[in-house]
Amino acid sequence: MKCFVCGGEMSPFMEKNFGMKYLAACEYVRCGDCGLVVAKTLYDMPRSDWESLNRECHAAYQHTDALAVDPRWLERLQAQAEILAELVKIGVLDENSRAVDYGAGDGKLSDYFAAKIDSPPLMKFDAYMANPNENYLSAEDLLPASFDFVITCSVFEHLLGANDVEKIFSLLKSDGTAALHTLICEEVPRDPNWFYLQPVHATFWTNAAMKKIFHQYNFKACAYHVESRLWLMFRSLEKFSRLKKSARDFVCAEEFVDYWKIKPYRQP
Ligand SMILES: [Zn+2]
Secondary structure: EEOOOOOOOEEEEEEOOOOOOOEEEEEEEOOOOOOOOEHHHHHHOOHHHHHHHHHHHHHHHHHHHHHHHHOHHOOOOHHHHHHHHHHHOOOOOOOOOOOOEEEOOEEEEEHHHHHHOOOOEEEOOOOOOOOOOOEEOOHOOOOOOOEEEEEEEOHHHOOOOHHHHHHHHHHEEEEEEEEEEOOOOOOOOOOOOOOOOOOOOOOEHHHHHHHHHHHHOOOOOOEOOOOOEEEEEEOHHHHHHHHHHHOOOOOEEEOOOOOOOOOOOOOO
């Protein structure tokens, strides 16, 4: 298996037993060049099994024990909504912007944002959890190069390769901005008990792998907000400089910000 990010050779890394209906045990492989780790078992399984596994896990995660799995979840979403409001105040987002939360789940981020600032609306998209009673975008609404802003929270660890990354970043206009919340570490721990090895986590990002993607998709600058665990990736240096001038608590660079260098990379 070749690394979908850098083309490097992937070799066996570890295994974990989940004992689930659709996932008994999972085999992980690691790229010798950029360090990306993927769950080979998930990449190889029939698409229908992957979707069944997702429905089972996401339902449990968002509706029953989300806070037990991730105690800071709602607090972090509020902090992320606060960042979006900040982007409106400094003009990185304005009333004409098209903005979408890709993988919005039950849409809490958009709702929190709307409670702070109502324009532009943060539209919602979710392939698995779209609520027919709310205003979710459909897959047909996701036209390439039609969004000024795309945010994904806890999505990148669920992706299954280059096509899934392409689906997200191809939505952005040539001066668009991406926001990303996932775990990106210097080196994926070889530890089957690592908290991040969840059944539907398929891709484990390293700084080196994300730096490659950052350049591949023509991002020019990056800002990381530590408290909300959110990366902003800019194609427009003009928008980046507005953020850099006025916003506090960001680590900024005209390069991907590889913030997490030492363990623990992130507490759950
Ligand atoms: Zn690689």
